[in-house]
Amino acid sequence: MNRYLVEKIGFVLLFLTALAVVVPILFVIFIIIVKGSSAISWEFLTAMPSHGMKAGGIYPAIFGTLILTLGTALAAIPVGVGGAIYLAEYARDSWLTRAIRLAIVNLAGIPSVVYGLFGLGLFVLFLQFGTSILAGSLTLAIMTLPVIISTAEEALRAVPTEFRTIIASLGGTRWQGISRVVLPQALPGIITGIILGLLRAAGETAPILFTVAVFFLPHLPESPLDPTMALPYHLYVISTQVPGMPANIQYGTALVLLALVLSMNLVATIIRSYFRRRRQW
Amino acid sequence: MLKIDYKETSLHRVGEFGIESAIRVLGFSSIGFVLLIFYFLLREGLPIFYEVPLSNFFGTRWYPTFALFGTMPLVLGSALVTITAIIISVPLGVATAVFVGEVAPDWAREILKPMIEVLAGIPSVVLGFFGMNFVAPFIRETLGAPTGLTVFAGGLILAYMALPTIISVAEDALDTIPESYRDAGLAMGATRWQTIWRVVVPAARSGIIVAVMLGIGRAIGETMVVMMVTGNAARMPLGLDSLFRPARTMTATIAAEMGEVAQGGVHYHALFGIGIILFLITFIINLTAASSIFSKRRRGGLR
Numbered sequence: 001m002n003r004y005l006v007e008k009i010g011f012v013l014l015f016l017t018a019l020a021v022v023v024p025i026l027f028v029i030f031i032i033i034v035k036g037s038s039a040i041s042w043e044f045l046t047a048m049p050s051h052g053m054k055a056g057g058i059y060p061a062i063f064g065t066l067i068l069t070l071g072t073a074l075a076a077i078p079v080g081v082g083g084a085i086y087l088a089e090y091a092r093d094s095w096l097t098r099a100i101r102l103a104i105v106n107l108a109g110i111p112s113v114v115y116g117l118f119g120l121g122l123f124v125l126f127l128q129f130g131t132s133i134l135a136g137s138l139t140l141a142i143m144t145l146p147v148i149i150s151t152a153e154e155a156l157r158a159v160p161t162e163f164r165t166i167i168a169s170l171g172g173t174r175w176q177g178i179s180r181v182v183l184p185q186a187l188p189g190i191i192t193g194i195i196l197g198l199l200r201a202a203g204e205t206a207p208i209l210f211t212v213a214v215f216f217l218p219h220l221p222e223s224p225l226d227p228t229m230a231l232p233y234h235l236y237v238i239s240t241q242v243p244g245m246p247a248n249i250q251y252g253t254a255l256v257l258l259a260l261v262l263s264m265n266l267v268a269t270i271i272r273s274y275f276r277r278r279r280q281w
Numbered sequence: 282m283l284k285i286d287y288k289e290t291s292l293h294r295v296g297e298f299g300i301e302s303a304i305r306v307l308g309f310s311s312i313g314f315v316l317l318i319f320y321f322l323l324r325e326g327l328p329i330f331y332e333v334p335l336s337n338f339f340g341t342r343w344y345p346t347f348a349l350f351g352t353m354p355l356v357l358g359s360a361l362v363t364i365t366a367i368i369i370s371v372p373l374g375v376a377t378a379v380f381v382g383e384v385a386p387d388w389a390r391e392i393l394k395p396m397i398e399v400l401a402g403i404p405s406v407v408l409g410f411f412g413m414n415f416v417a418p419f420i421r422e423t424l425g426a427p428t429g430l431t432v433f434a435g436g437l438i439l440a441y442m443a444l445p446t447i448i449s450v451a452e453d454a455l456d457t458i459p460e461s462y463r464d465a466g467l468a469m470g471a472t473r474w475q476t477i478w479r480v481v482v483p484a485a486r487s488g489i490i491v492a493v494m495l496g497i498g499r500a501i502g503e504t505m506v507v508m509m510v511t512g513n514a515a516r517m518p519l520g521l522d523s524l525f526r527p528a529r530t531m532t533a534t535i536a537a538e539m540g541e542v543a544q545g546g547v548h549y550h551a552l553f554g555i556g557i558i559l560f561l562i563t564f565i566i567n568l569t570a571a572s573s574i575f576s577k578r579r580r581g582g583l584r
Contacts, residue, residue, distance in 0.1 A: 007474035014380040018393060021377050021444060025400045028411050079307050086308025090301070096309075102571050103311040109495070109567035110318065110560065111502025113532045117539070117556040121321035125544070142314050149311065165285055174287045175297040196402075203404025206504040206532070210539050232406045232505075239410050240509060254407050265402045269395060 029262075032254050039252025049216065053238055054246060058253055060220055064133075064228035065202055065260070067221065068212065071137025072144055072201045077194055079141070080148030084190070087149070088156035089178055108146035112206040115143045119211040134224040136212025143207055144197040151193025155186040160281050188275035192268045199264040203257065205232040215241075231257040322560055326553030333547065338554060343515040343529075345538070350551040352558065354517045358432075358528035359501055361518050362511060365436025366443055366500040371493055373440070374447030375482075378492075381448065382455040383477050401445035409509035412438045417510060424525060430512035432528045438506050443496035450495055454488020455481060487573055494570040498563050501532075508533035531555045 047057030083100075091097040119139030129135040159182050167177035183190075205213075213233035221228040235253045238245050329338060333350055340351030381393050416437060417429030458481050466476030482489070512527020515534070520526075535552050542548040 003472050003475065007472040010474045011384055014376055014384055015389075017373055017376040018380045018385070018389075021373060021400075021441075021448075022393065022396050024441060025396055025403075028403065028408065029399075031411065031415065032407070079310055082304050082307030083310060086304045090304065091308060100308060100311055102568065103315045105571040106315050106564055106567045107311060109498045109502070109563045111504065111532055111563060113504040113535050114318070114322070114502070114556050114559050114563075117325070117535065117553055118318045118321050120539070121325045121553070122317065126321070142318075145311065145314070168285045168287050172287070173297060174285075175300055177287075199402050203402070203406070205404070205406045206536055209536055232404050235410060236406050236505060236509070239413060250410065254410050257404055258407055261402050261404060262399065265399060269398070 029258065032251060032258055035248065036251035036253075036255030039248040040255065044252055045256070048218075053216070053242060054244070054249070058231070058234060058249075058256065060217055061229040061231045061234040061253070062256060062260075063220055064213075064230040065232070065257075067133055067228060068136055068140065068208070068230055069198055069202045071133055071224070072140040073194070073198055075138055075141035076144045076148055076197065076201075080145050080194070080197070081152050081190060083145070083149045084152030084156060085178060085183075088153045089174070089182065104146045104149055107142070108150075110143075112143065112204055113209075115139055115207040116210050118142075119207060124211055130225060131210075131212060131214070131227045132225045133212055133221055133228055136208045136228075136230075137224075139207045139211045140201040140204065143204070144201045147197035147200065148193050151196065152186070152190040155189025155193065156182060158189065159185045188271055192272045195264050195268040195271075199261050199268075202264070203232055203261050205236055208233055231260070319560060322553055322556050326550060326555075326557045329547065329550040329554035332550060338551070341517050343534070345542075345548045345551065348547065350547070350554075352531070352551075352555060354515050355529055355531045355534050355555065356558070357518050358511070358515070359530040359532070361432050361523060361528060362435050362439060362507055362530055363497060363500045365432055365524065366439035367493065367497055369437060369440035370443045370447055370496055370500075374444050374492070374496065375451055375489060377444070378448045378451035378455060378489075379477060379482065382452045383473075383481065397445050397448055400441065405442065405503060405505040406509075408438050408442065409506040412506060412510040420525075426525050428512060428527065430510060430527055431525050432511055432518065433524050435507045435511035435528075435530075436524075438510060439500045439503055442503055442506065443499045446499050447492045447496040450492035451485070451489045454485040454492065457488065458484045491570045491573055494566050498566040498570075501566075502559065502563055504532040504536050508536050513537065531559055535559075 044057045045062065046059050048059060050056035087097070087100065091100070116139065119135055123129045123135035123138050124131055127135075129138075163181050163185065164177050167181055168174075172180075208230055212227055213230050214227045215229070215233075215237050217227065217229055231253065235250070235257060238253060239250050329350065333348070337348075338350050338352060340349065341353045342349045342351045343354055377393070377397075381390055385393065412434055413430075416434045417431070419429065420426065420431060420434050421429030462480050462484055463476055466480040467473070471479070507530045511530065511533070513529045513533055514527035515529040518526070518528045535555055538548070539552050542552065
């Protein structure tokens with residue numbers, strides 16, 4: 001067979017495999033939007049559940065997921081960005097630095113349910129935070145760290161070395177250079193990384209199973225030491241543990257969670273492409 | 282790295298010493314967290330190794346109510362689901378990476394890359410929910426199986442969850458291959474197709490292997506999808522038909538049972554014991570993957 005014909009057929013096959021990757025993704029999103037949108041109403045988003053979850057809204061689950069994401073952000077951002085600054089600006093190429101990188105790769109690979117076990121062992125039981133927003137947020141924060149560190153480090157490294165040499169030549173110190181020039185320049189990339197990390201945390205179920213999530217709470221959590229409902233756990237429970245659950249409430253909950261996560265994804269993409277175009281270097 | 286001589290007066294030294302030491306501590310924190318995680322798994326999980334005989338813990342029957350904590354069906358369940366996922370996702374992922382990195386025109390790349398990022402962001406519980414309602418019934422109807430909640434259903438969805446990792450790491454690997462390799466292939470009279478599969482992909486082999494390993498790690502550790510879709514029957518998946526029967530994985534066992542056990546009991550320790558096994562498996566996978574990344578970086582040949 002003509003080798004140019006082989007090439008043509010091969011490229012078409014590659015295109016078809018790419019379609020086989022993309023089409024199911026679109027199908028999942030499409031189905032959940034179509035079947036879930038009938039459940040979405042102002043009441044669904046703002047009311048407490050009633051009749052054993054079979055009516056009313058999912059407000060406490062939405063609220064819980066937002067609070068957990070906020071708590072995760074508060075804990076993960078300083079540690080993650082600090083760690084990235086160390087790796088990008090201070091660390092020399094030594095065995096210690098390699099050990100840090102190895103640790104980050106491993107943190108990224110630890111199964112989410114193992115994070116749940118760890119959170120249960122350390123935060124819930126040993127530190128006696130109980131099943132609480134505090135324990136859940138800290139567990140999610142450690143899980144989010146590798147994403148934030150690696151994207152933030154990449155953003156810091158993308159800032160040209162000349163920026164640092166100029167600061168030094170003007171008599172600035174290393175920290176002045178980082179805090180006034182390098183960090184602001186890398187900020188869009190860092191924020192993108194933070195959002196990508198947090199959206200993973202917002203959608204996770206396994207790490208919050210034993211650290212914070214409860215099936216039903218008659219009131220909103222009042223302190224960081226209270227447990228809370230959360231969207232991913234709520235979806236899991238109403239789709240597996242509650243017999244006779246109306247399908248549109250299940251799909252509606254899935255749609256709210258999906259919309260939350262995808263809108264965070266969109267924001268990250270917009271920030272990244274906007275600043276990439278505006279960037280002068 | 283370029284050495285820059287910063288001005289270092291004593292005044293600056295005092296002010297910045299605190300900040301810089303804090304950053305140093307944060308830099309090392311990742312090591313601390315890995316050790317902390319391992320310590321707490323050991324602390325809660327090690328007792329199982331002397332509370333029940335090892336032949337029990339590594340036995341073939343997991344019936345906690347009868348004090349049988351055999352983890353073999355769970356380990357094999359995880360292995361079977363993971364192998365299914367990898368068999369589906371590796372060809373799909375590598376082909377897509379080649380398409381995105383080598384073949385696709387810019388407009389197609391601009392659509393594909395964000396779509397793959399969207400896939401990475403879809404929460405696993407949403408995919409599990411979709412699997413329960415669409416994939417499992419579809420398998421039940423087309424195969425006439427008594428239940429669609431099978432290894433195959435779980436593996437299929439896990440394959441898609443592993444795809445973003447495989448595609449992005451493999452594409453990075455292809456990206457590091459210098460343009461001159463492709464030029465050389467084309468100059469020899471090879472078509473682009475031949476150059477891709479006989480020059481570029483073989484040169485990126487180690488990076489593609491890393492991609493596959495990270496994909497395996499992702500599939501072994503996934504919890505919600507397998508819990509919702511694979512049917513959770515803790516039996517030894519030995520027959521040829523196991524693919525179309527329910528199975529139970531290590532992750533699903535921990536997630537499903539931890540809520541019901543007495544804290545500090547044998548069953549509780551056994552679940553942490555499974556956590557230790559999972560931690561060690563993913564640790565070895567990631568260590569191997571990472572060390573091949575680092576060794577390539579040190580050699581620096583392809584960069």
